[in-house]
Amino acid sequence: MTVKEKAAYLLGLLDGMKIDKNSDEGKIYHAVADAIKVVADEIEEIQENVDDLYELTEELDENLNNIEDLLVENDDDDYDDECDCEYQITCPDCGEEIFVDAEILENEIITCPVCGTQVEFDPNADEIEFE
Secondary structure, three states: OOHHHHHHHHHHHHHHOOOOOOOHHHHHHHHHHHHHHHHHHHHHHHHHHHHHHHHHHHHHHHHHHHHHHHHHHHHHHHHHHHOOOEEEEEOOOOOOEEEEEHHHHOOOEEEOOOOOOEEEOOOOOOOOEEO
């Protein structure tokens, strides 16, 4: 039984008891029953709003997941396209991943932007040497 149904039941009981609304006791009983009915109506309205917000949140979550999927697909595609001219180097001192393109590699020495370690890079070599 919902709060609203219980409030209606209480009002029905009160009416069935035939308590005089003009007596002191009747005024109190009817005022309390009316207050309970108002509270029950407010609770029902709040619950409806919560249900609406829950549905909206679920819809937003689904949309966000779709957007994330699209972004991940696009990032993968972009990364694959850029792999022809970019190299990824992990700094041995701080572990920072450094992305460089062929133009920067002409210097053959790259400085880690985080810790300053110099990384020697030969694109023709099998391994990267660090100084």
